[in-house]
Amino acid sequence: MATTILYRPVGQREYELIADSGFRAFPPRLPEQPFFYPVANEEYATQIARDWNVRDAASGYRGYVLRFQVPSDFLERYPLQVVGTSVHTEYWIPAEDLAEFNSRIDGKIEVVARFDPSIPHRD
Numbered sequence: 001m002a003t004t005i006l007y008r009p010v011g012q013r014e015y016e017l018i019a020d021s022g023f024r025a026f027p028p029r030l031p032e033q034p035f036f037y038p039v040a041n042e043e044y045a046t047q048i049a050r051d052w053n054v055r056d057a058a059s060g061y062r063g064y065v066l067r068f069q070v071p072s073d074f075l076e077r078y079p080l081q082v083v084g085t086s087v088h089t090e091y092w093i094p095a096e097d098l099a100e101f102n103s104r105i106d107g108k109i110e111v112v113a114r115f116d117p118s119i120p121h122r123d
Helices: 014-020 042-051 095-103
Strands: 004-009 064-069 080-082 087-090 110-115
Touching: 004 014, 004 042, 014 064, 042 064, 042 110
Parallel strands: none
Antiparallel strands: 004 064, 064 110, 080 087
16 A cells, blocks of 8 residues: 655644644644645645744744655545645645544654744744
8 A cells, every 4th residue: 555655744732632642643623724734745844843833822832843644545535735836735634534534644643853942932
């Protein structure tokens, strides 16, 4: 079975919820979050975690880059979206599909980078 490696940039609270799952699942979306956005490459995930999450109070001023894989044939039902330059590629998984998406994660979700600035940021 072929798999596709995906990445997810997250802040502190989402990281804690993923850790609570044993690094097996992403938490349900909030009502104002109709989609789950895994990204297609580590560079894009790093940009978000390093440049946005660490400056965001809601992210706890911390950013994490997570890596995981899902079966490629499952992912085919969701078109790859380009949301900026060619490196800014992501999938838009409807919130109602997240439980099935989680059930398709092959293995555990891995932490590949952490960003925790030493200088506090202010909103």
